[in-house]
Amino acid sequence: MKITITGASGFVGVNLRKYLAVSNEIEAISIRYLANQQINIDADAVIHLSGKAHDLKKVSNPKEYYEANFELTKQLFDAFLDSNASIFIFLSTVKAVADKVDGILSEGNVPNPQTHYGIAKHQAEEYILSKEIPATKRVYILRPCMIHGPENKGNLNLLYKLVSVGLPWPLGAFNNKRSFLSIENLCFAIKELLENKSILSGIYNISDDEPLSTNQLIELLGVNFGREPKIWKINRSIIKFLARSGDFFNLPLNSDRLQKLTENYLVSNEKLVNSIGKKLPIESKNGLFKTFESFKKNK
Numbered sequence: 001m002k003i004t005i006t007g008a009s010g011f012v013g014v015n016l017r018k019y020l021a022v023s024n025e026i027e028a029i030s031i032r033y034l035a036n037q038q039i040n041i042d043a044d045a046v047i048h049l050s051g052k053a054h055d056l057k058k059v060s061n062p063k064e065y066y067e068a069n070f071e072l073t074k075q076l077f078d079a080f081l082d083s084n085a086s087i088f089i090f091l092s093t094v095k096a097v098a099d100k101v102d103g104i105l106s107e108g109n110v111p112n113p114q115t116h117y118g119i120a121k122h123q124a125e126e127y128i129l130s131k132e133i134p135a136t137k138r139v140y141i142l143r144p145c146m147i148h149g150p151e152n153k154g155n156l157n158l159l160y161k162l163v164s165v166g167l168p169w170p171l172g173a174f175n176n177k178r179s180f181l182s183i184e185n186l187c188f189a190i191k192e193l194l195e196n197k198s199i200l201s202g203i204y205n206i207s208d209d210e211p212l213s214t215n216q217l218i219e220l221l222g223v224n225f226g227r228e229p230k231i232w233k234i235n236r237s238i239i240k241f242l243a244r245s246g247d248f249f250n251l252p253l254n255s256d257r258l259q260k261l262t263e264n265y266l267v268s269n270e271k272l273v274n275s276i277g278k279k280l281p282i283e284s285k286n287g288l289f290k291t292f293e294s295f296k297k298n299k
Contacts, residue, residue, distance in 0.1 A: 001194065004043040004085075006031050006076065007050030011152055012091065012186065016047065019187035020194075033072040039079035045087035045194055046080050048073060052117070062116040069120035074127050081131065087194060088139045090128060094205065094267055096121040096143060104266045107143075107203050125203070133201055140193050141203045142186075145267045148287060149183030150294035155260060156217070160295045163221040168230035171239060172215055174262035179207040179269075182287030185280040192276045199275045207267040208284035214261055220285060224292045 001024045007013045008028030017026050027043060031050055052068035073090060080088045095118035097111045113119045125141050133139050148156055162169065189206055193199055212220075215231055222229030239258065246254035273280065282290075 001025070001045060002027065002043045003045045003047060003194070004029060004041060005047045005049060007048070010049060011149070012147065012183065013049050014151075015149060015183045016049070016187050016190060019184075020191060024194075031072065031076070033067040033075070037075060039075055041079050041083035041085050043083075043085050045089070046076065046085055047089045047091070047190065048076055049091050051091075051121075065116040065120040066123070069117070070123045070127070073124035077128055077131070081134075081137075086137050088128075088137070089190060089193060090124065090139075090141050092121045092125055092141050092143050092203075093118065094143045094145050094265075096125055100263065101265050101267075104268050105205065106268045107205055107271055129203075137201075138193075138197070138199070139201045140199075142189070143203065143205045143267075144181050144186060145179045145205075145207045145265065147181045147183055147186060148291045150290060152183070152291060152294075155257075156288075156291060157295060159214075159217055160221060160292060163218060163225060163229055164295075166230070168232045169215070169218045170232045170234050171258075171262055172231035172233040173236050173239070175215065176213050176262050176264050177211045178213075178263065178265040179211045179267040180284050180288065181207050182280075182282050182284065182290075184282045184287060184290075188281050189272060189276065192278065196276065204272040204275070205267050205269055206272055207269045208282075208287065209269065209273075209280060210284045211266050212284060212288075217288070220288055221292060224289065224296070 003020060003024050004027045005013055005017060006029055008017050009030070013028070017028060020026060031039070050068070050072065052065050077088065094105055095115065096113055097105060097109050099114040099118065111122050113122045128139060128141060185208055186206060218229045218231055243253050243255045243258040245251065
């Protein structure tokens, strides 16, 4: 199968290219939004990963999100509909539905994105769903949660650095649960969508089977380093006060980072797993061990 992948130089793209290249011809294209551009597709399948990621520092121009995540997706999807390609996979995000989750996020939740990143991704989803899909084509919208894997950066890397130098984890009083997604499970799911013609077009959440708390992540990191981690259960009110202070004085701990480290964000993968008809290949804990080992090698 000839597969065109946009955004192939990013974290997901690099891993997906390696995963799919074993039995497919991969065409990696670099693409960005240009007004009135014409895109030519000469492939059996299109996997659209390209886009602007969530800016945690909040310094990006909102226009960048709508051009990269909405307008570009429109152009590429229109080109797909006019081409002979039969499969289109769009990597969206759970943030296209909700920044905060009460209970467990499923495909039935009514979208209410709160950031320009999430809104732009949701608009792209709506555009794709508004089009009539020919019987010869299949279209999948994947909504991943936090993706982890070797060479990944972000909050997991920050936790790794904290434990690696023996510093205590001060947020032990927050007993949260959140879903993660191993890059290996994501690649496996995309491969199944490409090969299994019986899987219906539509929206699919994707996550590892088992959610974990941040305290459990710290414990896993302790196992990785071969020592007991230090988890301090400081009063939550004190921590929240310190985080609010961090908002004003640009400290490492601020309200936004505190929320991301301690919030509940549970995602159901039931629809996708049932549609594939196979178990995901790697458990969340094992995937995280691989991620942490890669941090150790690159230290």
